Amino acid sequence: MSKIAIIGGGIIGVATAYELAKLGEDVILFEKNYFGSGSTFRCATGIRAQFTDEANVRLMKYSVKRWEGLEEELEAEIGFTQSGYLFLATSEEEIETFKANIKLQNRFGVQTRLIDMDEAKEIVPILNTEPFLAGAWNPKDGKANPFKTLFAYLRKARELGIDAREHTEVVGLEREGDAITAVKFRSNGKVEGVKVDAVLNASNAWAPRINEMASLKHNLVPITPCKHQLVKTEPLERGQAEPLVCPPSWDDAYIIQDGEDGGIICGAGIEHKAKSLDDYEPTYDFLKGALRYAVKIAPPIRYAHIVRQWAGFYAKTPDSNPAIGKLLDNFYIAAGFSGHGFMMAPAVAQAMAELISRGRSKVPLDWEWYDPYRFERGELRSSAFQIG
Ligand SMILES: Cc1cc2nc3c(=O)[nH]c(=O)nc-3n(C[C@H](O)[C@H](O)[C@H](O)COP(=O)(O)OP(=O)(O)OC[C@H]3O[C@@H](n4cnc5c(N)ncnc54)[C@H](O)[C@@H]3O)c2cc1C
Incomplete structure (x- = not known):
């Protein structure tokens, strides 16, 4: 069992915490404000597979399949309906x-x-x-309630033993070579640290700041x-x-x-x-x-x-596609979602958890397409259709 820190308690961070807990990992989840307070609770609720490129269509086809089974899996009503786009x-x-x-x-x-x-x-x-x-x-496209969905994931993740902390801001990362060894966080004015085996940056709009804490360039993943x-x-x-x-x-x-x-x-x-x-x-x-x-x-x-x-x-991001993948040996990112992070969450969370825990995933996620280093190489993808 590895100790995995997740930075960001939006839908991506919370759903990934749940998926990692399902795989038996020891998860600590940090949210600087309250869960969902970033983009997640502000979203328009929409879920669609109508994208205009293969990678996003395939990912969302899979995500919709996960959405279809989510109420049963999470044992909660989340307002998912296939009302179409x-x-x-x-x-x-x-x-x-x-x-x-x-x-x-x-x-x-x-x-x-x-x-x-x-x-x-x-x-x-x-x-x-x-x-x-x-x-x-x-x-088959549809919508779901972001509040109910996030709390359903969170409840299940907590039942599986994750340590989920609100009003706890990550303020620093300790790096040795190409690995992050510890996370520093502030809660009630007090700064503490925890040793970790892996870290996921799921802080979306704030992600460049977290990357900087890992001594990476602010603009490596431009958001x-x-x-x-x-x-x-x-x-x-x-x-x-x-x-x-x-x-x-x-x-x-x-x-x-x-x-x-x-x-x-x-x-x-x-x-x-x-x-x-x-x-x-x-x-x-x-x-x-x-x-x-x-x-x-x-x-x-x-x-x-x-x-x-x-x-x-x-x-x-410059091509409106998220950055999903590995940045350092044990430092991962799933961020840079514009109008599609809510709908993609079930698939992205599963893929990310499997990558971190098992080194590979069964989810049809095209890692090359979403590669966080593509911007540095100047390889933009075709622009993802953005709206909810
Ligand atoms: C108006 C609007 C409409 C939208 N409509 C849709 C839609 O219909 N369908 C859809 O799929 N998507 C939609 N979206 C996009 C969707 O809301 C986001 O893509 C999605 O919520 C991203 O989730 P996330 O977990 O990546 O990020 P967020 O929900 O933003 O979570 C990131 C979290 O990280 C936390 N954080 C940042 N820094 C730190 C730190 N140092 N320490 C600890 N925590 C930190 C933040 O407080 C935040 O809560 C919409 C967005 C908006 C704004």
Whole structure:
């Protein structure tokens, strides 16, 4: 049994702690704030296998399979529903792009298909069909409750014996040669240390700071915190917009009906580089822009009251794909998720735990694609489609 430290108590850190505990490892999990307080509790709940490259499609096909069995495995209700994702085309050219994406997804067993606007209207009764020509529809995509999911993983991980510490910030790493030997952490103003056999950097937007603590270059894995916001309406009658609906050519604008209370969550790729890693201030520009798109997608949203607006970080790498893999002999990273870290968590956590504990994994994760050293080599991947 090895002592493994995980830095970051978002969905990636917590799910990996659970997977490592399942493999019999001795896990200590550090979260500087409260669990989920980073991007995880701010996410739009979406889960999709509709990506535009082989690596992400294959990973998400596997992740969706894990999502399907998660309630049973974690013995908890997590609000997982396969309510689908509907991408909408506004031009003939975009239809051709959709067709190419669908062909790729179908090749790996993801059952996306092109649908006409009559069918789209049946799926999303409040949809304004007029601006759109066709849709890419995968009924197996879906959504889940990030709060319930994280706490379900955490509860199970604790049952398996992990030591999970909130309000405990990692402040330093001790390195000997190419190995991390100890983690220093601060809790209640007191700094302590623990000897470790391996460390996972799961701190997402904060990951470059942790890499520096390991005496690696801050920009070895370049991650920019980008402010991504959401606005939510009062509850609408269920079934009005259950899938995530997105016309990508409209600044990646999207709507999705919250699986819990039926409010409509509205997002858009109207992003700014965050001023700092504490910059959670929602902006009026976003509110205006996102709602302008939302009422064009589904006009009845015009009559719903807005109940909430919030901001979080997309932790963006230069190609919008995460960095997943080994940085030193016993120092690993799974960070740099923009709009897809929640949906990928079941697969990434399993892969990472198996890599750390067993040296290899059964998960179809293309390690070369996500290689954290690719940026240093100047090898960018095709940009991953970002939104939730
Ligand atoms: C508005 C919005 C909508 C989104 N919608 C979706 C969606 O629909 N679907 C989807 O899949 N994804 C979505 N995402 C992205 C998703 O939320 C993230 O990719 C995912 O939550 C990343 O999880 P994580 O565990 O890697 O990071 P985080 O949840 O950010 O966790 C990292 C944690 O590390 C902690 N930490 C940092 N430094 C230290 C330290 N020194 N010591 C201890 N702890 C530390 C932080 O406090 C933080 O809690 C969305 C994101 C936003 C902002």
